[in-house]
Amino acid sequence: MATAPSVSYSMTVRLEVPAGGSAVSQLTTAVESSGGSVTGLDVTASGHERLRIDVTIAASSTAHGDEIVAKLREIEGVTLGKVSDRTFLMHLGGKIEMSSKHPIRSRDDLSMVYTPGVARVCTQIAEHPEDARRLTIKRNSIAVVTDGSAVLGLGNIGPKAALPVMEGKAALFKRFAGIDAWPICLDNQDTDMIVEIVKSMAPGFAGINLEDISAPRCFEIEARLREALDIPVFHDDQHGTAIVVLSALYNALRVVDKRIEDVRVVMSGAGAAGTAILKLLLAAGVKHAVVADIHGVVHAGREDLVDADPDSPLCWIANNTNPEGVRGTLKDAVRGSDVFIGVSAPDVLGAAEVATMAEGAIVFALANPDPEVDPAEARRTASVVATGRSDFPNQINNVLVFPGVFRGLLDAQSRTVNDSMMLAAARALADVVLEDELNANYIIPSVFNEKVSGAVAGAVRDAARAAGESALPPASGTSAELP
Numbered sequence: 178m179a180t181a182p183s184v185s186y187s188m189t190v191r192l193e194v195p196a197g198g199s200a201v202s203q204l205t206t207a208v209e210s211s212g213g214s215v216t217g218l219d220v221t222a223s224g225h226e227r228l229r230i231d232v233t234i235a236a237s238s239t240a241h242g243d244e245i246v247a248k249l250r251e252i253e254g255v256t257l258g259k260v261s262d263r264t265f266l267m268h269l270g271g272k273i274e275m276s277s278k279h280p281i282r283s284r285d286d287l288s289m290v291y292t293p294g295v296a297r298v299c300t301q302i303a304e305h306p307e308d309a310r311r312l313t314i315k316r317n318s319i320a321v322v323t324d325g326s327a328v329l330g331l332g333n334i335g336p337k338a339a340l341p342v343m344e345g346k347a348a349l350f351k352r353f354a355g356i357d358a359w360p361i362c363l364d365n366q367d368t369d370m371i372v373e374i375v376k377s378m379a380p381g382f383a384g385i386n387l388e389d390i391s392a393p394r395c396f397e398i399e400a401r402l403r404e405a406l407d408i409p410v411f412h413d414d415q416h417g418t419a420i421v422v423l424s425a426l427y428n429a430l431r432v433v434d435k436r437i438e439d440v441r442v443v444m445s446g447a448g449a450a451g452t453a454i455l456k457l458l459l460a461a462g463v464k465h466a467v468v469a470d471i472h473g474v475v476h477a478g479r480e481d482l483v484d485a486d487p488d489s490p491l492c493w494i495a496n497n498t499n500p501e502g503v504r505g506t507l508k509d510a511v512r513g514s515d516v517f518i519g520v521s522a523p524d525v526l527g528a529a530e531v532a533t534m535a536e537g538a539i540v541f542a543l544a545n546p547d548p549e550v551d552p553a554e555a556r557r558t559a560s561v562v563a564t565g566r567s568d569f570p571n572q573i574n575n576v577l578v579f580p581g582v583f584r585g586l587l588d589a590q591s592r593t594v595n596d597s598m599m600l601a602a603a604r605a606l607a608d609v610v611l612e613d614e615l616n617a618n619y620i621i622p623s624v625f626n627e628k629v630s631g632a633v634a635g636a637v638r639d640a641a642r643a644a645g646e647s648a649l650p651p652a653s654g655t656s657a658e659l660p
Contacts, residue, residue: 180237180238180546180547181237181568182212182213182214182234182235182236182237183235183236183237183568184216184235184263185264186235186236186237186238186239186241186242186264187216187233187234187235187236187262187263187264188233188234188236188242188246188260188261188262188263189217189231189232189233189234189260189261189263190231190232190233190234190246190249190257190258190259190260190261191221191229191230191231191257191258191259191260191261192204192229192230192231192232192249192255192256192257192258193227193228193229193230193255193256193258194227194228194230194252194254194255194256195226195227195228195254196223196224196225196226196227196228198254200228200252200254200255201218201228201230203252203255204218204230204232204249204252204255205218207245207248207249207251207252208232208234208245208248208249210248211241211244211245211248212236212237212241212245213234213235213236213237213241213242213245214234214235215232215233215234216233216234216235217231217232217233218230218231218232218233219231219233229258232249233263242262246260268341268344271344272341272344272345272347272348273344273347273348273351273360277290298312309380310383310590313381314357314381315380315381315382315383316383316587317355317356317357317383317587318356318357318358318359318381318382318383319350319356319357319358319359319382319383319384319385319386319583319587320358320359320361320375320378320379320381320382320384320385320386321343321346321347321350321358321359321360321361321386321388322361322363322371322375322385322386322387322388323336323339323342323343323361323362323363323387323388323389323390324336324339324362324363324365324366324371324389324390325337325338325339325362325363325366325389326366326389326390326391326394327389327390327391327392327395327414327449328342328389329342329389330545330546333366333391335364336362336363336364337362339362339389340360340362342388342389343360343361343362343388344360346358346360346386346388346413346579347359347360349576349579349580350579350580350583352580353576353580353581353624353629353630354580354581354583354584354630354634355584356580356583356584356587358386359382361378366394368394368397368398371390371398372398372401372402372405375398375402375406376402376405376406379406379408382408383408383586383587383590384408384409384410384411384583384586384587385402385406385408385409385410385411386411386412386413386579386583387399387402387410387411387412387413387414388412388413388414389414390412390414391449392448392449392452392490393449393489393490395412395414395415395449396449396452396490398412399412399415403593407592407648408591408592409583409586409591409592409593409594410593410594411579411582411583411586411594412449412453413575413578413579414449414450415449415450415452415453416453416457416594416599417575417578417579417582418450418453418454418520418543418573418575419450419453419454419456419457419458419599420457420578420582420599420602420603420606421573421574421575421577421578421603421606421621422454422457422458422518422541422543422573423454423457423458423461423600423603424577424578424602424603424604424606424607424621425541425563425571425573425607425620425621426458426516426518426539426541427603427604427607428607428610428615428620428621429516429539429561429563429620430539431615432560432561432615432616432617432620433537433539433560433561434537435515435537437458437461437462437463438462438463438464439464439465439515440463440465440515440516440539441465441466441467441513441514441515441516441535442458442463442465442466442467442514442515442516442517442518443466443467443468443469443507443510443511443514443516443517443518444466444467444468444469444517444518444519444520445468445469445470445507445517445518445519445520445521445522445525445526445549446468446470446519446520446521446522447468447469447470447475447490447491447494448520448521450520451468451520451521452490452493452494454518454520455468455494455497455498456596457596457599457600457603459497460596460599460600461600461603464500465500465501466498466499467498467499467501467503467510467514468494468498468499469506469507469510470491470521473504473505473506473507474499474503474504474505474506474507474509474510475491475494475495475498475499476495476499476502476503476504477492477495477496478504479495479504482495507525507526508526508530511526511530511531511533511534512530512533512534513533513534513535514534514535514538515534515535515537515538515539516538516539516540516541517531517534517538517539517540517541517542517549518541518543519541519542519543519544519548519549519550520543520544521544521549522544522549523544523547523548523549524547524549524550524551525549525550526542526549526550526555527550527554528550528551528554528555528557528558530550531550531554531555531557531558531559532557532558534558534559536560537560538558538559538560538561539559539560539561539562540552540555540559540561540562540563541562541563541564541573542555542562542563542564543563543564543565543573544565545564545565545566546566548564548565548566552564552566552569560617561617561620562617563620563621570618570619571618571619571620571621572621572624573621574624576624577606577621577622577624577629577633578602578606578633580630580633581602581605581606581629581630581631581632581633581634581637582594582598582599582602582633582634582637584630584633584634584637584638585598585602585633585634585635585636585637585638585639585640585641586598586637586638586641588634588638589637589638589641589642589646589647590647590648591637591641591646591647591648592646592647592648593646594637594641595644595646597640597643597644598637598640598641598644598646600640601636601637601639601640602633602636602637602640604636605632605633605635605636605637606621606622606629606632606633607621608632609622609626609628609629609632610622
């Protein structure tokens with residue numbers, strides 16, 4: 178499917194053109210005839226003979242942007258100046274910074290913020306370790322940890338190249354939940370070493386967000402850290418995706434008037450995200466689930482699974498899904514199903530296969546940027562369609578979830594994160610969409626809906642306390658004012 182112009186490939190081109198004539202209209206015509214979109218046009222200097230114009234353009238890729246610039250260069254009388262990639266400009270020098278909460282303007286300020294006054298606070302924490310949350314950044318800090326092995330759709334690009342993503346994640350934590358998140362990019366992809374490093378640095382944080390770590394290593398790393406630490410460990414690629422998918426499914430089922438216990442769900446993708454989605458769907462009440470990967474439908478009798486490690490994620494899927502014994506390909510499995518959820522690869526289904534689904538079909542095609550089936554094609558017969566893209570209705574986006582989840586975990590001082598908290602988060606997010614707002618093109622709220630983070634945080638906080646996982650300490654007889 179053709180890719181529409183996107184702000185992700187936005188650039189500003191500085192041009193000089195003749196002051197009279199049709200040069201300006203030629204600029205916009207050249208951009209639009211090349212498939213781009215003019216999103217801004219500013220005259221930055223004017224004279225009797227020439228104008229200097231900054232044209233902001235959205236393209237669909239870097240190569241497409243180059244094509245548009247070449248077209249502009251061909252216009253008679255136009256002199257091309259600086260071309261600025263707006264995305265790269267936003268990343269110059271990094272996207273986040275640390276700042277002090279208190280001004281340091283005098284010797285007195287210095288004596289309290291640092292030595293000698295800080296020693297009294299250190300002693301207090303040494304005698305009462307629980308006060309670390311009250312007297313340091315620990316109370317509101319999480320580590321965003323990656324080894325750069327599975328970054329977005331880019332693959333194993335390493336820790337330095339992963340840093341822009343981790344910075345972005347930290348910026349979103351701050352923007353949507355007021356959390357101080359610290360990017361930690363490890364130059365090591367050994368599972369044992371990563372576990373030991375995170376365990377060693379954990380005292381400075383109230384939570385760990387694992388990010389962009391490849392499967393199946395991510396499963397073991399998360400499990401071992403959850404066992405070892407007394408703070409929540411959350412792999413967002415797994416659980417953030419699972420929560421927002423379940424939330425969207427709750428509302429999609431309301432649109433088509435079906436119950437989660439009754440529907441047959443077919444999933445494409447058995448990696449980290451797919452496995453986590455499946456587990457949360459089962460915890461939410463799904464009873465009829467079938468999963469397919471590159472080798473076809475997953476079932477216990479499949480040749481590559483007969484002698485496989487019984488503890489492997491794929492064997493777990495085989496033993497906990499497909500009660501009807503479906504075999505064959507993804508296209509075979511989709512026939513007659515109520516729900517399709519794709520977290521796999523582009524174009525694995527066509528409109529013809531979607532048309533074989535049950536009446537009131539729900540299609541979540543989440544591969545990004547190119548989904549498993551063209552959303553426009555799927556909408557011909559499916560009742561509800563969602564994607565991971567921002568240029569179609571119903572965007573399934575993790576940013577709806579992870580800020581609020583961690584806000585709730587930090588507020589509860591939770592020791593862990595479990596299914597009950599994730600189910601609560603999914604239900605709370607779904608409930609942000611009110612009954613009179615709900616329709617096939619609005620099953621999930623906008624990431625900028627001001628109710629989202631607070632609703633998710635409150636639900637997670639309450640679930641943590643109800644589960645007995647809150648570590649709120651009793652008063653130690655001290656306070657920040659009179660230690």
